[in-house]
Amino acid sequence: MCPDDHKPTARVRIVAQNPGESEVLGRRFVRWYKGTEGSGEIWEEDVPRPLIGKSGYELDHKFLPLAGLTRDDVECCNVVRCRLENSNDLPPLTTTMARNMVQHCQRAYWREPNESQTMVALGAYALWALTGEYEGDDDDADAADDDLRASKSIDGWRGWLLPYAPTHALDSSDHGRAVGRVFATYHPAFAWRAHWLRPVMRMDWMRLGRLLRGTWPEPFPTMSQNNPSPLPASIAFDTEYNPWTRELHRYSIGYRHHDDARVFVIEAGDMIVSPRPMPTNIIMQNAEADWPYLTSVFGHIPETWDDTMFAHSVLHGTLRHSLDFMGSLYARHNRWKHLQQSDPLTYSGMDALATYDIWTQLERELQRDKSSELLYREELKPLLPHVMARPSIRLDALHIAQAASELKREQDEVALRAQAAAGWPINVSSADQLSRWLRLKVTPQ
């Protein structure tokens, strides 16, 4: 058992998942050392409390300072306060067992935060306990992942702010009275496994600093539904269309005038193409998708254009380039991508404004990195017309049918080969049978 570590004056409450072995034992990680006699770790005795192991060390030394915080400014909790079967792992959040465990422990030990406190959820379990959300349906994040990973993920919500809505109080009268805000980010230990996301985690903690200073997020601006006229030289443009018929539903324009956000969301039926000062530069996120509508909306193709996805890919190739993800790093507003069904006006308008704000940041980064800027302007942008002009590819149905049956035959041969090698009719397509045969322990990575 590892009790929560409360401090009456703490401005921020860090909420983690479940304790590591050292936290239960009351052993604090002090530092690594490297000397002439070798290298190792220094630990010291402490009382059992959350985040005093290596994750806590990362938190104290790498992340809290980015938010302008020290350990003295924060209090730390877990949503599960003991170690299940002496392991760091918890069952997936999709299971009743995991949910019951979190809710039971929260009901027993959770102390309500005071109204001025900001909570930081480290990882999916903490986020679910405090808000009822996890994963977040980020388009790119879950596309390549399996269900287990998705069930332990906060990819869609990290970097964003959510209202406090504790799941353990769902049935009680306290639920409606809960006030507070929860900032979501990855657990520090995740940086060891997904090292390419460490820069993202650093940006999250810097964003938390801005949240605490009151400079982020800005409120959503008013979405005008009037046809905009006139327009400034540079605007961001986004479209909503039927992906099968390509019929335009609505378009949105976002820009800033002396730092004031201006957003227009126009339904296709209300669209007026009138003579007006036209923008000379149009910024898009994934220009390939929006390009076909430029002429119908503006009456002509702009002199210049920019694409946030292209620009981000040359600057940060290891990260995702979806608008949701880039927004979690650069947007001046809180998340809007989850509003597609509930508030399509804000969803569309914010797509355009966020594209504008993201481009503003990326343009600065490109100016600082001339090689990447050159690559963006002279290599990536010239590709767009040719990517868009790709023809459809004719398929040879007969060969496809033959290839499919040939592959089936080859698979059958491989299956027989496996059975011959195993000496029993093993099913080579069964992960379970293979796992047992190879005597491998099924362990989440």
Place this chain on the structure above:
Amino acid sequence: MAPAKSHSSVDKWSLQRWLKAHADDHGAEVAQARLDYMELEGQARLMRSLVGLTQVRPDVLVTAQVSGRWSTTRPPLGGLKTKVLFQLCRPPAGHYWLSGDWQAVESWLAALYSQEQRDLQPLMMGYDLHCATASDIFGEVIAHEDPRRQLAKTTRYNLQYAYDYRGILDAKDLGIFGGREQALQFAQRLTDSRPILAESKQRVFTDSIRTGEARSAFGRLRRLTGDDRTRAKDGWSQVIQGTVSSMMNRAIVRICNELGARLVFNRHDGSVFQFPMTRDPYLTYSACERRFRGPWDVWGNSFSAPSDWHIECA
């Protein structure tokens, strides 16, 4: 972005790791069969998704990979072998396709970057690189038909982005070498025969670890994270693969802009272009080949990249 890993212990990564440690074990044949089955299943799934369709227009994402290489999805036609691809996909009536692939472009670039003469000489003389490699491994002249040429080729490709000679243990099937120890021996011999390349790689490794970033010849940046070994390998990979991707992007733009071709798809070290039958294929072929050849200015070298081309008619 790095690939998301599945959690089952018999996923591709775990099995490859397991095979590396148990190459000579009783279960190795079963594990290898599972890997082969999974690879076939990927292709079979693609094939099943195409059944009943008369045409497709795959999504291409030019921003998908950190090296700058493209991804083709829905359907992922880029993963098919060239021969299979052209059996399944045909140009529309009145058109033909020209398909070009660079020959051993990554080996060329590694040789140019390091100025390793043991590789540069056969490449520049137009000799078979893998025969030359095999000669260094086996200590005798190896003919093109000699099966040891294939062993040398596999050794080379497995060491291309490896941290050291032990990278050979990641080879798909160590059985072709006659076992783990033999494979290590071949890899060690190949590494020893190219000391300038090894030293050059080591320099990139050191710089990648120290600076936390690497760039291709055309300036494509990769921010490096993870442990030293990961940073080192990713850094070297960016130097070479990032350069290939930029060459490809620039060649595509030139061929489309200057010759009026339409890009059909781009995959790995090659691309397919569509022309109307009214354009003389021999003229378009030589014009495309010239634009693939360059010369490319890479790390202060003027590099003429050889390529193979073939034509597909409707």
